[in-house]
Amino acid sequence: MNLMQGSLLMALASAVLLWPQTVSAQVTNSSPVTAEAVLQIPKVDYRKQWVQIGSVSSLAEKSDEGSKQIDTTYIERENLERYLRDGKFPDGTVLVKELLVTKTEQLTTGKISYAAGDVIGRFVLVKDSEGKLGSGPRFGDGWGWAFYKGNETTKTVTGDFKVDCVGCHQAARGDDMVHVRLYPLLKR
Amino acid sequence: MNLMQGSLLMALASAVLLWPQTVSAQVTNSSPVTAEAVLQIPKVDYRKQWVQIGSVSSLAEKSDEGSKQIDTTYIERENLERYLRDGKFPDGTVLVKELLVTKTEQLTTGKISYAAGDVIGRFVLVKDSEGKLGSGPRFGDGWGWAFYKGNETTKTVTGDFKVDCVGCHQAARGDDMVHVRLYPLLKR
Numbered sequence: 326m327n328l329m330q331g332s333l334l335m336a337l338a339s340a341v342l343l344w345p346q347t348v349s350a351q352v353t354n355s356s357p358v359t360a361e362a363v364l365q366i367p368k369v370d371y372r373k374q375w376v377q378i379g380s381v382s383s384l385a386e387k388s389d390e391g392s393k394q395i396d397t398t399y400i401e402r403e404n405l406e407r408y409l410r411d412g413k414f415p416d417g418t419v420l421v422k423e424l425l426v427t428k429t430e431q432l433t434t435g436k437i438s439y440a441a442g443d444v445i446g447r448f449v450l451v452k453d454s455e456g457k458l459g460s461g462p463r464f465g466d467g468w469g470w471a472f473y474k475g476n477e478t479t480k481t482v483t484g485d486f487k488v489d490c491v492g493c494h495q496a497a498r499g500d501d502m503v504h505v506r507l508y509p510l511l512k513r
Numbered sequence: 514m515n516l517m518q519g520s521l522l523m524a525l526a527s528a529v530l531l532w533p534q535t536v537s538a539q540v541t542n543s544s545p546v547t548a549e550a551v552l553q554i555p556k557v558d559y560r561k562q563w564v565q566i567g568s569v570s571s572l573a574e575k576s577d578e579g580s581k582q583i584d585t586t587y588i589e590r591e592n593l594e595r596y597l598r599d600g601k602f603p604d605g606t607v608l609v610k611e612l613l614v615t616k617t618e619q620l621t622t623g624k625i626s627y628a629a630g631d632v633i634g635r636f637v638l639v640k641d642s643e644g645k646l647g648s649g650p651r652f653g654d655g656w657g658w659a660f661y662k663g664n665e666t667t668k669t670v671t672g673d674f675k676v677d678c679v680g681c682h683q684a685a686r687g688d689d690m691v692h693v694r695l696y697p698l699l700k701r
Contacts, residue, residue: 382570
């Protein structure tokens with residue numbers, strides 16, 4: 326490999342590394358494949374039966390349009406209690422993060438944005454510290470990783486988690502890859 | 514009463530009527546008094562044990578500062594199920610709405626805001642269609658009404674609900690005074 330090829334490879338590697346954060350925000354885009362069962366959207370009615378640990382509002386490109394998206398994250402209550410007690414997520418913990426389309430209204434009190442019902446997509450993270458729940462490109466760094474577009478529950482567009490997920494989660498490596506600061510209910 | 518006094522009274526009445534929407538946003542400001550027990554902040558850990566029905570993000574005055582506040586509303590699961598089945602809140606239903614201080618961060622993917630932990634205040638609404646749960650200035654229009662600043666749980670700053678609350682809830686009179694459109698989980 327000559328110097329020019331080396332530089333090109335470096336540039337390419339940087340582009341791949343930056344891609345999830347700079348281009349795609351929070352949506353991975355590999356070809357849809359049926360995910361491992363453990364990574365699929367939970368069959369229970371988690372919106373009513375689990376605990377919502379926090380909501381994150383994303384500002385629109387034109388900021389005076391308000392929030393373009395609200396994300397909400399759910400966990401089973403027992404796993405939350407164990408996290409609060411032990412400081413770590415027990416194996417098998419499932420986190421579901423929904424990306425929700427918003428509506429924005431101008432009220433006399435100011436501009437508000439709220440989830441209008443449609444789901445952009447959903448992330449699933451499954452804690453697997455010992456690598457016993459799965460293997461392959463969607464497992465690693467102590468978790469299983471999958472993203473589903475819209476209301477899809479089984480066919481994921483996550484290929485290799487290192488390409489599709491780690492870009493955004495790298496900054497949270499010190500907190501077991503989870504952005505705990507975003508979630509008031511994870512405060513210990 | 515002469516014409517001038519009449520006009521003055523009308524202007525005053527309008528000012529009082531508009532006050533909750535134009536000046537105070539979502540915080541009532543009467544002198545603190547101990548609220549009726551049924552209106553006090555629930556003693557259970559509703560953040561983990563109840564269902565969160567939705568989050569509302571309020572844009573900062575300078576819109577490029579992101580969201581200044583995120584509000585989240587909780588209901589007991591059984592009362593939510595009955596609302597979804599019957600289309601009305603059963604008597605005794607408690608809604609708790611928290612107003613949360615946000616932090617805003619510029620990420621490479623855009624600007625996000627999230628609840629940073631501090632509570633600006635909390636609203637409590639208690640369904641009382643037959644007026645059996647309480648009486649006086651904090652009861653009427655089918656509900657009991659109270660607001661608590663910060664982490665206060667018993668001393669409310671709500672005086673007369675018609676002055677302190679109805680301004681913002683008037684627009685939802687057709688939905689039993691609740692802004693159901695803000696809450697995806699109330700969709701029937």
